[in-house]
Amino acid sequence: MTEETVANAKQGLVAAGASLVWRRRSILWWVFAVNAVLGAMGTLPAALQLNRALHHTLAGEQLVSGFDLGMFYELQRLPEVNLFRFTTSSYVFAFLFALFMLFVSGGIFEVYCQDRRLDTGDFFTASGAFLWRFVRLTLFSLVPFALIREAYFHVEKASDYLGDKVPADQVGFGIWLVGMIIIVLLALFVRLWFDIAKVRAVAEKERRMWPNMWMACVITVRQLRTLLWMYLCISLVAWISLLVAFLIWTKIPPTAIWATFVLLELVMLVQLGARLWQTASATVWYKRHAEMVSADSVHYTTPHPQEVIKAQPEPQPQLSLYPETELPPADA
Amino acid sequence: MQFQRFVLPFAVWLFCSASLAAQSPFAPKVLGPLSQRVVAYEIDAKYDPAQHTVDATEMLTYRNLTGKPLDRFPFHLYLNAFQPKSTWVREAHRDGGFRSSRVAEWDDNDFGSNEVTSLEVVGMGDLTKQMKFISPDDGNPDDKTVFEVRLPHPIASGQDVQFKITFRAKFPEVVARTGYKRRFLLAGQWFPKVGVWWHAAWNCHQFHAMTEFFADFGTYDVKITLPKDYVIGATGVQTSDSDNGNGTKTVAFHAEDVHDFAWTADPNFKVIESQFDGSVGPVKIRLLSYTSHKSSWQRYVDVLKGTMQRFDQWYGPYPYAQITVVDPPHGGEEAGGMEYPTFITAGTDWFAFKGNHETELVTEHEFGHQYWYGMVATNEFENGWLDEGINSYSEVKVLDSMYGRNASSVNLLGVQEGDGSVLRSYYLPVAETDSLSRPSYTDMSERSYAGVTYGKTATMLISLEAIVGERTLRNALHTYFMKYRFTHPTQEDFLRTVNEVAGRDLKWYWDQAVYGTQVFDYVVLRADSTPTNWYEKDATEKPGETMYETQVILQRKGDFIFPVETEIKFDNGESTRERWDGRDRWVRYVYHKQAQVRSVELDPDHRITLDSNYLNNSYVTKPQREATKKIATYWMFLTQLLAHFLSWLV
Numbered sequence: 001m002t003e004e005t006v007a008n009a010k011q012g013l014v015a016a017g018a019s020l021v022w023r024r025r026s027i028l029w030w031v032f033a034v035n036a037v038l039g040a041m042g043t044l045p046a047a048l049q050l051n052r053a054l055h056h057t058l059a060g061e062q063l064v065s066g067f068d069l070g071m072f073y074e075l076q077r078l079p080e081v082n083l084f085r086f087t088t089s090s091y092v093f094a095f096l097f098a099l100f101m102l103f104v105s106g107g108i109f110e111v112y113c114q115d116r117r118l119d120t121g122d123f124f125t126a127s128g129a130f131l132w133r134f135v136r137l138t139l140f141s142l143v144p145f146a147l148i149r150e151a152y153f154h155v156e157k158a159s160d161y162l163g164d165k166v167p168a169d170q171v172g173f174g175i176w177l178v179g180m181i182i183i184v185l186l187a188l189f190v191r192l193w194f195d196i197a198k199v200r201a202v203a204e205k206e207r208r209m210w211p212n213m214w215m216a217c218v219i220t221v222r223q224l225r226t227l228l229w230m231y232l233c234i235s236l237v238a239w240i241s242l243l244v245a246f247l248i249w250t251k252i253p254p255t256a257i258w259a260t261f262v263l264l265e266l267v268m269l270v271q272l273g274a275r276l277w278q279t280a281s282a283t284v285w286y287k288r289h290a291e292m293v294s295a296d297s298v299h300y301t302t303p304h305p306q307e308v309i310k311a312q313p314e315p316q317p318q319l320s321l322y323p324e325t326e327l328p329p330a331d332a
Numbered sequence: 333m334q335f336q337r338f339v340l341p342f343a344v345w346l347f348c349s350a351s352l353a354a355q356s357p358f359a360p361k362v363l364g365p366l367s368q369r370v371v372a373y374e375i376d377a378k379y380d381p382a383q384h385t386v387d388a389t390e391m392l393t394y395r396n397l398t399g400k401p402l403d404r405f406p407f408h409l410y411l412n413a414f415q416p417k418s419t420w421v422r423e424a425h426r427d428g429g430f431r432s433s434r435v436a437e438w439d440d441n442d443f444g445s446n447e448v449t450s451l452e453v454v455g456m457g458d459l460t461k462q463m464k465f466i467s468p469d470d471g472n473p474d475d476k477t478v479f480e481v482r483l484p485h486p487i488a489s490g491q492d493v494q495f496k497i498t499f500r501a502k503f504p505e506v507v508a509r510t511g512y513k514r515r516f517l518l519a520g521q522w523f524p525k526v527g528v529w530w531h532a533a534w535n536c537h538q539f540h541a542m543t544e545f546f547a548d549f550g551t552y553d554v555k556i557t558l559p560k561d562y563v564i565g566a567t568g569v570q571t572s573d574s575d576n577g578n579g580t581k582t583v584a585f586h587a588e589d590v591h592d593f594a595w596t597a598d599p600n601f602k603v604i605e606s607q608f609d610g611s612v613g614p615v616k617i618r619l620l621s622y623t624s625h626k627s628s629w630q631r632y633v634d635v636l637k638g639t640m641q642r643f644d645q646w647y648g649p650y651p652y653a654q655i656t657v658v659d660p661p662h663g664g665e666e667a668g669g670m671e672y673p674t675f676i677t678a679g680t681d682w683f684a685f686k687g688n689h690e691t692e693l694v695t696e697h698e699f700g701h702q703y704w705y706g707m708v709a710t711n712e713f714e715n716g717w718l719d720e721g722i723n724s725y726s727e728v729k730v731l732d733s734m735y736g737r738n739a740s741s742v743n744l745l746g747v748q749e750g751d752g753s754v755l756r757s758y759y760l761p762v763a764e765t766d767s768l769s770r771p772s773y774t775d776m777s778e779r780s781y782a783g784v785t786y787g788k789t790a791t792m793l794i795s796l797e798a799i800v801g802e803r804t805l806r807n808a809l810h811t812y813f814m815k816y817r818f819t820h821p822t823q824e825d826f827l828r829t830v831n832e833v834a835g836r837d838l839k840w841y842w843d844q845a846v847y848g849t850q851v852f853d854y855v856v857l858r859a860d861s862t863p864t865n866w867y868e869k870d871a872t873e874k875p876g877e878t879m880y881e882t883q884v885i886l887q888r889k890g891d892f893i894f895p896v897e898t899e900i901k902f903d904n905g906e907s908t909r910e911r912w913d914g915r916d917r918w919v920r921y922v923y924h925k926q927a928q929v930r931s932v933e934l935d936p937d938h939r940i941t942l943d944s945n946y947l948n949n950s951y952v953t954k955p956q957r958e959a960t961k962k963i964a965t966y967w968m969f970l971t972q973l974l975a976h977f978l979s980w981l982v
Binding site for chain 1: 742761972980
């Protein structure tokens with residue numbers, strides 16, 4: 001069995017990333033578990049309220065054997081139920097998960113960079129060590145993400161405006177679709193850029209995030225085709241899996257609640273796995289890139305061993321062990 | 333010679349007969365007149381697509397059938413509503429405009445107008461200077477949607493008077509049932525239209541944001557000149573189409589026994605034709621749509637035929653020769669979902685999913701208006717529920733019979749909703765605002781108008797089936813239609829007809845459902861079983877042997893009094909039904925059985941849709957958790973997905 005390392009150049013980047021996620025799969029299980037627990041906690045208030053409303057009524061049957069929108073409307077409309085006020089809880093726990101991921105990112109990158117299991121203490125030490133750096137990077141990333149959001153609104157406006165000029169309905173949608181593809185690619189680019197910055201921060205123990213961010217940007221732009229294709233491939237896998245899950249979901253009987261639950265959780269597992277896969281692939285790429293850069297730099301700064309002229313000792317004047325000294329005259 | 337003597341005259345007769353038949357506005361087995369024809373409009377209009385204007389001359393012949401001399405005539409100028417200071421804009425801005433989402437900000441494209449450049453009364457001369465704008469509803473001096481002209485001398489009862497009006501109509505970008513979008517035009521409410529003499533007075537309301545129209549029956553002969561590449565459709569039937577040789581054409585239409593005339597034009601229209609074979613002969617279906625909506629063409633035709641068949645069977649025949657369906661272009665949605673005599677506008681999307689019956693719903697609804705508005709021509713300003721509401725009830729019945737009661741609105745990916753449920757959801761939030769009998773144009777808001785007019789009427793008629801039966805109510809609507817078609821009935825006419833057909837006085841119901849705003853809410857307050865030997869210390873409960881006293885308490889929480897049926901089920905499989913008149917605030921039922929109560933359900937057949945809370949209509953002793961689990965599963969997934977998305981950003 002050959003030794004697998006993050007920089008194993010025989011494997012493609014995407015495959016190497018997947019392999020790394022699988023080798024360090026305990027991270028995936030933990031991330032999924034935390035996501036599920038926080039999701040459940042976010043759901044709990046609504047579930048309790050629903051239980052109070054539906055505990056002793058036959059009305060809920062219409063939601064089980066199919067999904068009657070009218071009955072769902074009834075549920076959310078009644079002041080004593082008012083389901084949508086519990087969305088706050090979901091937002092809060094979703095935000096907590098985002099914070100959790102921000103915190104453990106340092107540990108995850110450290111594990112992927114080193115490609116070895118860290119014990120809990122080391123993992124959280126790494127997480128803590130890089131937290132402030134990653135917080136800064138996240139704050140920096142808000143700027144390009146905000147610009148993308150703005151671009152999204154412009155795409156919406158443009159598709160409405162241009163679509164409105166022509167009789168064919170599809171034109172507006174076509175413009176919107178093209179715009180959305182560009183938006184998604186831009187978002188992937190920004191994600192990639194800041195992932196590379198995180199990898200650099202961990203791999204190079206870089207402390208200065210501002211130059212690190214720009215260096216990551218330069219690297220990402222120079223290697224854009226390779227990197228973006230890598231992220232896009234992984235995203236496509238995630239989206240296709242979502243589509244497959246949707247098709248399976250349409251085949252599940254409406255009363256099969258546990259089967260639905262398992263399917264939806266599998267979807268989440270794949271989505272979270274895909275995100276870690278992107279992270280791992282970026283790490284693999286960077287390690288290979290770093291080795292290549294390092295090798296290249298040796299090539300250009302150090303003469304080839306065969307070309308090295310063995311240094312010959314320069315002839316030195318024969319000196320006595322003790323320097324000759326002019327003795328003073330005897331009569332001096 | 334033989335050919336000349338016999339064949340040629342026969343051929344000429346055949347050609348003329350065919351031409352006349354083609355031009356008849358009625359189905360083959362129908363002969364007019366069907367209505368008391370009060371008005372006869374002859375309009376010669378020229379459309380300028382660049383300016384979105386129509387310049388026209390209108391010759392209106394008004395027959396005075398009022399039984400008294402008339403010297404004052406009010407006219408509607410509906411397009412003047414689309415001006416910043418009009419009552420329509422004021423109300424739409426304040427309360428929400430029906431269909432109009434753009435009134436929050438004024439845009440120059442919203443401007444519309446009807447400008448009368450001259451008004452002459454034949455035999456009395458030019459009376460243009462006698463025209464005076466009036467605001468009978470709110471006194472708004474800036475509202476120009478109604479003008480009045482006083483004649484030099486009155487028109488005697490039984491006499492005709494002829495108005496020759498020259499006017500220019502400027503259309504807004506499509507808003508509230510009329511206007512242009514790109515090269516599309518829906519010309520609705522576009523010509524000066526005389527008011528209705530009704531209940532010994534002129535009824536000519538200003539144009540309001542939340543109501544529709546009211547007009548007299550008569551005949552229409554309308555010629556429209558427009559660029560010849562335009563495809564045109566209109567009320568009635570087309571009688572001629574002539575090329576003017578200057579890049580324009582003139583198309584003539586004729587309609588009888590209708591009370592409005594609308595038309596549409598667009599060079600991009602595709603014409604799809606079909607035929608419905610009704611009880612009075614074939615009716616031509618003419619659909620004007622777009623290539624991009626091709627996937628909906630068959631859906632339009634199918635639902636229209638299905639609807640026409642049911643209306644023909646249930647309520648009465650459709651007597652006209654043609655029905656024109658307009659599918660507005662994208663961006664022109666506010667032109668959709670509107671009814672004019674023999675001419676309706678619907679609406680769809682290029683990606684309209686088959687399980688979403690919106691396309692079918694709007695087509696069905698607008699066709700239904702051919703009966704409840706078109707022929708039974710109630711006053712939409714004052715009694716919106718008589719056309720929109722009764723039509724919404726008919727819509728529920730037709731769509732339910734076509735797609736199933738629980739899936740007539742949506743049946744997509746396991747998600748279902750019946751049309752009755754949708755209409756109920758309009759009503760419930762506004763149950764305590766306006767009564768049905770309140771003049772519609774004075775309703776509190778757009779939401780209240782829509783919720784009460786459409787939602788409450790349909791909901792209260794569905795609930796009425798629990799009292800009189802579905803078949804009886806259908807018969808009542810049939811009787812109402814046959815008795816009042818081509819007239820202007822009132823709400824009392826409708827209520828009286830239902831009473832008569834049902835064979836009972838339903839005043840108690842109308843007082844609450846039509847004239848009142850009482851809220852309907854019945855609740856199963858308590859349901860439990862106690863062993864009758866509860867006082868025995870060592871007694872043990874044995875299934876099937878222990879005697880239980882079961883107590884069920886029902887309560888009427890709302891003020892709406894209505895007899896309800898309740899089903900009580902026991903754990904030995906027995907069940908019983910009780911009927912409570914609901915007059916008291918609560919009722920108690922007690923049973924002694926060797927079984928415990930399992931469930932209690934009010935209205936077990938789910939017929940009383942007026943009930944404002946379905947959740948408290950039943951009580952099950954065994955906890956029900958499946959629905960909670962199901963919703964919680966999806967809720968949790970969405971929370972996780974949101975969490976994942978947020979974490980992707982960091």
